[in-house]
Structure formats: C-alpha cells, structure tokens
Amino acid sequence: MKPGLEDKMRELVMGESASAALEEWSQFLSDLEVVPYNYRGDHVAEAVDVAKQLAQETSADLDIVVMATWLHDCANPNTAGTPLPTGITHCEACASKAREFLVGEGVDAPTVKRVCDAIRKHGGYALEKPLEPIEAQILWEADKLTKVGLTSVIRQIINGVRYEPNPSMKGILQRVHKLMPLCRKIAASVMTEPGKRMATKRLRNNEDFITRLEKELYFLE
Ligand SMILES: [Fe+2]
Ligand SMILES: [Fe+2]
Numbered sequence: 001m002k003p004g005l006e007d008k009m010r011e012l013v014m015g016e017s018a019s020a021a022l023e024e025w026s027q028f029l030s031d032l033e034v035v036p037y038n039y040r041g042d043h044v045a046e047a048v049d050v051a052k053q054l055a056q057e058t059s060a061d062l063d064i065v066v067m068a069t070w071l072h073d074c075a076n077p078n079t080a081g082t083p084l085p086t087g088i089t090h091c092e093a094c095a096s097k098a099r100e101f102l103v104g105e106g107v108d109a110p111t112v113k114r115v116c117d118a119i120r121k122h123g124g125y126a127l128e129k130p131l132e133p134i135e136a137q138i139l140w141e142a143d144k145l146t147k148v149g150l151t152s153v154i155r156q157i158i159n160g161v162r163y164e165p166n167p168s169m170k171g172i173l174q175r176v177h178k179l180m181p182l183c184r185k186i187a188a189s190v191m192t193e194p195g196k197r198m199a200t201k202r203l204r205n206n207e208d209f210i211t212r213l214e215k216e217l218y219f220l221e
Contacts, residue, residue, distance in 0.1 A: 018166070037158045039079045043146055044070065050198070051142035055135075057194040064111065064135045068118035069142055071098035079159060095119040125182060127189040134192075141195040148183040149202030153209050173213050180206060 029036075051069040055062050075084075075093035084093050095116040102112045118136040122143050131137040146152065153176050160167060160175050167175065183206050187199040214220060 021166075039155065039159055040073060040077050043155070044073055046146045046151060047072070047142045050145050051138055054138050054142060054192060054194045054198070058134055058138065058192055060134045060138045061114075064114045064118065065138050065142075067102065067107075067111075067115045068098075068122075068135060068139045071101065071115065072119050072122050072139055072143060074098055074101070079162075089123065091120050091123045094122075125189070126185050127191070130191045137192060138195075141190050141192060141199075144186040145190065145195065145198055145202060148186050148199060148206065150205045150209060152179060152183070152202075153206060169213075169217055173210065173217060176206070176210055176213070180210070 048066060048069045051065050052062065054060075055065040072094055073090075075097045076090055084090065098119055099112055099116050102115060107115075114133075114135065118133075118139045121131050121136040122139050125144065127140065131140055156175055156179055157167075157172055160172070164171075164175075183203055187203050190196050190199040
C-alpha cells in the first residue's frame with residue numbers, strides 16, 4: 001500500500017463518523033424524555049437487593065437493613081458528590097435526611113436511631129474491623145459490593161461516557177482495568193461469610209471480563 005494511505009483512511013473515517021455521531025447523539029439527547037441512566041437510583045436499588053441477600057444469612061434485622069440501604073445515599077441523588085455545608089459529611093447528611101423522612105412516616109424513635117446509626121457508618125472503601133452492629137456492616141458491604149463485579153463494569157462504561165466521551169474498546173478495557181485496585185480493596189474489607197462469597201464471585205467476574213475482552217482485542221489465545 002502507498003505509504004501514509006492507511007493513516008489518511010483512518011483520518012477520513014474517524015473524522016466523518018465522529019461528526020455524524022455527534023449529530024445523532026445531540027438529536028437523541030434533545031428528544032429525550034427519560035433520563036439516559038439513573039446511576040444513583042440503580043446503585044441504591046442494587047444495593048438493596050444485595051443487602052437483603054446478605055441479611056438473610058446473618059442475624060441482622062432485615063427491616064433495619066432495608067430502610068438503611070434504601071436511604072443510605074438519600075442526600076446525594078446525583079452521580080458525583082453533592083456539595084454539602086462545611087463540616088457535614090455525606091454520611092451525616094444522609095442520616096439526617098433519612099431521620100427526617102422516617103420520623104415524618106411515623107417510624108418509632110428506636111428504629112429511626114438504628115437506621116441512622118448504620119447510615120452514619122457506611123462511608124469509606126476499607127475497614128480494619130467489622131462495623132457494629134451487624135446491620136451497619138451489612139449496609140457497608142452491600143453498598144460497596146455494587147462497586148465490584150459486572151454491574152460495576154457496566155456502570156463504569158455508561159457513566160464513563162459522560163466523564164470521558166467517545167471511548168474506544170481499548171479505552172474501555174483500560175478504564176475497567178483501573179477499577180481493579182478499588183475492587184480488591186473493597187473485597188478485602190468484606191467480612192460477613194455471605195459477603196465474602198459474593199465478593200469472590202464478583203471479583204472473578206471483573207477479572208474474567210478483563211481477560212476475555214483483552215483476548216478479543218489483542219488476538220490472544
Ligand atoms: Fe454513600
Ligand atoms: Fe451508596
């Protein structure tokens with residue numbers, strides 16, 4: 001082939017298809033009547049499923065766990081952190097909003113206290129020892145386990161399009177690769193037996209996804 005011809009062809013195809021794609025996406029976004037992806041809602045709903053699954057294999061109070069998990073991010077409905085008044089943490093803001101909601105719903109004071117205590121403890125990506133009571137540990141694990149596994153990969157891809165638009169397949173592989181240290185850190189802090197089993201499976205799913213995509217993209221055996 002004539003020297004430089006392949007570069008010219010790449011330039012032609014990538015340039016024209018990028019303009020066409022921008023037009024299509026702009027049209028799609030301007031016609032949109034539903035949100036393309038409700039990250040926070042999807043994360044919380046998945047965390048509730050995980051929390052129920054973990055709670056039923058432990059001595060945790062299911063009602064406390066379910067209320068705490070549904071409300072654990074209630075002061076932060078968007079994808080990135082919501083700006084908070086100085087000195088107030090995400091966990092405190094969510095606990096205080098949860099308290100207001102539950103009191104308004106007529107939930108008894110001791111229950112509200114237990115739910116808010118669990119919410120207040122759900123921060124961070126690593127634990128040195130299990131949280132107490134068990135309901136707080138279950139919420140912590142359910143929240144963090146949604147950041148491990150195939151669901152986290154899919155979220156990373158969807159949300160990643162907003163943060164760094166127009167990724168290539170190799171770029172997606174790199175992004176998913178970058179998730180691994182966090183996934184391993186989380187898995188090491190999961191301490192209940194059902195949580196550990198789930199973390200092991202989810203971590204393996206992350207690794208399998210990376211290996212399989214790598215093999216496809218780089219023609220490896
Ligand atoms: Fe949170
Ligand atoms: Fe969360």
